[in-house]
Amino acid sequence: MSDIQLLAFGFNHTTAPVEVREKLYVSEEEIPSFLQELKDTCIRELVFLYTCNRMEVYICADDREKAMESLYRVFCNRFKIRPEYLSNYTYTLEDKEVFRHLFLVASGLDSMVIGEPQILGQVKDAYRIATTFNCTGFYLDKIFHKTFNVAKRIRTETKIGYNPVSISSMAVELSKKIFGDLKRKKILVIGAGEMCEIALRHFQKEGIADISVTNRTFANAKRLAEEIIGTPYPFEDIPLLLTEVDMVLSSTGASRPIIDKPLITTVMKKRKNKPLFLIDIAVPRDIEPDVNNIENVYLYDIDDLKDLSQKHLSDRMKEAEKAKKIIEEEVEKLSRAINQVDVAPLISHIVEKFEATRENELKKYIVKLKNVDDDTLKTIDILTRGIVNKLIHPYIAMIKENGNPAVLETMKKIFRFGEDDEEKLDNRKQGE
Amino acid sequence: MDTRILLGAFIVYSLSTFFYLLNLTSERKNSYGRIAHFLLLSAFIIHIMSVVARYFIAGYTPITNSHEALSFFSLCIAGFFLYVKKIYKVEILGAVILPVVLVILIFATAMPSDIRPLPPVLNSYWLPIHTIFSFIGNAIFLVSFFISITYLIVEKGLKEKRFSFSIMRFPSLEVLDSINYRCMSYGFIFLTIGIITGSIWASNAWGAYWSWDPKETWSLITWIIYAVLIHNRMAIGWRGRKTAYMMILGFFSMLVMFFGVNFLLGGLHSYM
Numbered sequence: 001m002s003d004i005q006l007l008a009f010g011f012n013h014t015t016a017p018v019e020v021r022e023k024l025y026v027s028e029e030e031i032p033s034f035l036q037e038l039k040d041t042c043i044r045e046l047v048f049l050y051t052c053n054r055m056e057v058y059i060c061a062d063d064r065e066k067a068m069e070s071l072y073r074v075f076c077n078r079f080k081i082r083p084e085y086l087s088n089y090t091y092t093l094e095d096k097e098v099f100r101h102l103f104l105v106a107s108g109l110d111s112m113v114i115g116e117p118q119i120l121g122q123v124k125d126a127y128r129i130a131t132t133f134n135c136t137g138f139y140l141d142k143i144f145h146k147t148f149n150v151a152k153r154i155r156t157e158t159k160i161g162y163n164p165v166s167i168s169s170m171a172v173e174l175s176k177k178i179f180g181d182l183k184r185k186k187i188l189v190i191g192a193g194e195m196c197e198i199a200l201r202h203f204q205k206e207g208i209a210d211i212s213v214t215n216r217t218f219a220n221a222k223r224l225a226e227e228i229i230g231t232p233y234p235f236e237d238i239p240l241l242l243t244e245v246d247m248v249l250s251s252t253g254a255s256r257p258i259i260d261k262p263l264i265t266t267v268m269k270k271r272k273n274k275p276l277f278l279i280d281i282a283v284p285r286d287i288e289p290d291v292n293n294i295e296n297v298y299l300y301d302i303d304d305l306k307d308l309s310q311k312h313l314s315d316r317m318k319e320a321e322k323a324k325k326i327i328e329e330e331v332e333k334l335s336r337a338i339n340q341v342d343v344a345p346l347i348s349h350i351v352e353k354f355e356a357t358r359e360n361e362l363k364k365y366i367v368k369l370k371n372v373d374d375d376t377l378k379t380i381d382i383l384t385r386g387i388v389n390k391l392i393h394p395y396i397a398m399i400k401e402n403g404n405p406a407v408l409e410t411m412k413k414i415f416r417f418g419e420d421d422e423e424k425l426d427n428r429k430q431g432e
Numbered sequence: 433m434d435t436r437i438l439l440g441a442f443i444v445y446s447l448s449t450f451f452y453l454l455n456l457t458s459e460r461k462n463s464y465g466r467i468a469h470f471l472l473l474s475a476f477i478i479h480i481m482s483v484v485a486r487y488f489i490a491g492y493t494p495i496t497n498s499h500e501a502l503s504f505f506s507l508c509i510a511g512f513f514l515y516v517k518k519i520y521k522v523e524i525l526g527a528v529i530l531p532v533v534l535v536i537l538i539f540a541t542a543m544p545s546d547i548r549p550l551p552p553v554l555n556s557y558w559l560p561i562h563t564i565f566s567f568i569g570n571a572i573f574l575v576s577f578f579i580s581i582t583y584l585i586v587e588k589g590l591k592e593k594r595f596s597f598s599i600m601r602f603p604s605l606e607v608l609d610s611i612n613y614r615c616m617s618y619g620f621i622f623l624t625i626g627i628i629t630g631s632i633w634a635s636n637a638w639g640a641y642w643s644w645d646p647k648e649t650w651s652l653i654t655w656i657i658y659a660v661l662i663h664n665r666m667a668i669g670w671r672g673r674k675t676a677y678m679m680i681l682g683f684f685s686m687l688v689m690f691f692g693v694n695f696l697l698g699g700l701h702s703y704m
Binding site: 174176273275292304307363 | 585590591600607670671672673674
């Protein structure tokens, strides 16, 4: 692998604070031009991964120093920053570390929320864009395809993404456990804050179409209702709405509970005990906690959801250990595969070189030997072949067993691998 | 002949149960469920064949002694579960229902299975009609008993905010409750028909529609429990946990009617 340098360069949420990540911003439209810019002559292959928590460039280059130089140049020019600033917040990885890191990233182990699934899609997109601009080749193709396999293997063999951890996706998951299919369900939103909106988007993804919005200030309810395609209702309608909906998401700034136990008790009678799922993400709470004691009512407040999230995160941490073992396994496999591909030409070069020398010498001396029969010739041939094979063996074994680039480099120098082909041709002609 | 086929069915049921349990514990969704489903379907068909074979060998509907009754009962449970699965796609519940089928079959095979001449009082076309309706009704109530237990476990988890394994894998409360509702209505219909056909047969055979024999009494108690439950669900919305508790109560009453009377209380119905 020594004539090819694998590099990963970039920053993530742990190395660069949000102010820095904001500064080093690339819009989606700019990515193609950025790719072109990066694809300097000394960079053979290139994938550019950019999410809100990381920016990473995966590179396969001929020369490490030159590649880094051009990377720094492009980054500093584009973002108008000094090289020292860039080196403060970035990391550079080489060889094996490159794909180990990529495996970790793609399987969500390097994410802010460990095990989150979106990152795999983002890695796939990054790779797809790179291929459309012809930026990838043998090495990165191999590495990225392997990465997708590894990420899939981790998803199926560990429980890394089993339980949800974000407040919104947990609310969705819980309502699925209560109602099953959410398509025909109705949800009421009390309050018009940002949290409501985020959670509603999650519910909409599950197919909920019937959304009612209410707020103390009707105008705000109307604004949110328009944004997410729902129906606004005046605040006084809450008791009536409660008899009709299946779920309530509450997040107001009220200082005292707006839904109490007597209200829900009467509501449940009118509903003929149809289950009601209440999600209270407001602080202070909007719904009295003892509402949960009413039959067929399920109340989850922000602390309940946070506790669950914490529990699920620690589950994920445990699963991450399993995932890391899988990654180590796969890193070894891939590194062997890449090295083997690389040493095959070197091995055949060495074998050819020895064989050429043997043939050369043999021919010289056979002319001198007169009156030898075919049997003797054959014996001589077998003998020389045996000697040569014995002599080559330690070199070949060393190349096969040892992936160390320094060893390979030495071997290449000894056997003049990669030097111009004319020399080889010359040698053969001399031999003939 | 028929007992050998039954043994074959038993083996395939066991395999199916194994895969259903694997399906419950595995992280891959329904990868083993499909195998389990296929095995269950095969076992069910083999089981039907064994009942049919016995019908032809014995010359009467083979629901006349404990061996035959338990075998036919487990067949009804398997059949009803296949029906529930088709409607609700609840493969995961196989891990709950199939072990029950298996245990009942073990008891069936443990009972003496030799074919004896039919007691004259049973020699009637009412035998298949009355027994088949009653058995299907009972099988439905048994399934609903286990569905109710599952419901209570999931419900408790959700109420107490423990997002545990059982909650993740089992169907939603709404699906479980809806299966229970179906069980309640169908089971009630079959039980009612069973009682009516039984009393017509009784008037033919014993000369009276109703003679307060222990089995008749307990079937009436069971019938009343389910009738109250259905009424309350429709009228005042008894659903969820209340339904589950009532279904469990009804099930125990049914157990007394089904097994207790034959083995403990005696009376006109004790043929087994």
